[in-house]
Amino acid sequence: MTHIPARPSIRSIPRMGGGAWLLEVHDRLGSTSDLCRERLDAGQGANGVAILALKQTAGRGSRGREWSDPGGNLALSVMLMGQGADDVPVGLWPFIAGLALYDAVADFLPAGHRLELKWPNDLLLDGRKMAGILIETGSAGGIAWQVIGMGANLRCAPVIAGRDVACLAECGGDVPTAPDMAQVLLRRLDGWLACHAAQGFGAIRTAWLERGHPVGTKIDVKAGNRQFSGTFAGLADDGILLLHTASGPVRVVTGEVLLAPRG
């Protein structure tokens, strides 16, 4: 059970199409996404609620990976329900959330550093992972929901054996607080949702390709017991990764993408 301290502070962030994000700022939580899931399971989910933990003690990455937070980093989960979840096909949320995360971090990034999205939504800072997204979906009482969990290393990069990670503070400049970053991120998410509503996934895909690893990048994909090597050939119209391999084209639905070192 996620530890819930008394009385989180709540901030209202107006949305472009009316209404508002409700940002709950908790001093300390086990996992922001777990708290969202608990509320959904208890029938207490609400569209547009975002949970931020100033300290997250049991963060989760994808498929059982630990998401470590030494403190001062962003741990934010956004709950979407009903129409708020249905506005976007499930498979496109990773790209919309990834663009929002990229743009929010870019707002605070000093010149001379490079941000890049890695399919579908890891965020690399100068080639090292600094932020990630875990999206969970389901339905409760016949109503669809998504929980978009976003973690970003703002002040500190955790030490993880075998993984090269980065944080924003390494770049110098003013590092935003987690609540400030969360507010920027929610506004950016709103902007990309509006873009999708107006222009469809084509515009999202174009924006992703401008911010992601370039077409032609050599990549390896580990998908369960299978591994593919080839060059990135773009995104299909449902977001599937297209890979050119020596044995022909491959469509990647899921798997860990490893980018070859570039100059």
Add this chain to the structure above:
Amino acid sequence: MDIAQIKRLIDLLAHAPIAELEAEEGGRKIRITRGAAQPVTAAAVRAPATRPVDAGAGASPRPQSAPMPEPVQERVIAAPSYGVLHLSPAPGAPPYVTVGQEVKPGQEVGLVEAMKVFNAVKSTQAGQIAAILVEDGTEVEAGTPLFRLA
């Protein structure tokens, strides 16, 4: 109508409060219905049809007056959405369930992943896992039967 369009229709049905969806394009008609034992099933039929289409290709016509046998309703847990099936919560971790294990309604028995979006597979009813119908790491469509319950 291509596979991607059919997937979108299945996803639409999976998340919509409707029991059946029918679409027609280029002389081909598809009807997708939500079953009791299996949340979503898909069956493509060719239109126009001059008589009711039999379920199996090549099935002999059945007189209208003949009594229809009751369909066998297998108790299955089906994939909630399209993606790759994971039978354990993490690589190398014990599986969610094994054959012979009792499950309760709402119990998590698997995970479907597509583009890093994770959808828990939950049992819709109580029972015993009689068979695991799909191998770990297999790509499944929404509605694919994954577990058979005794």
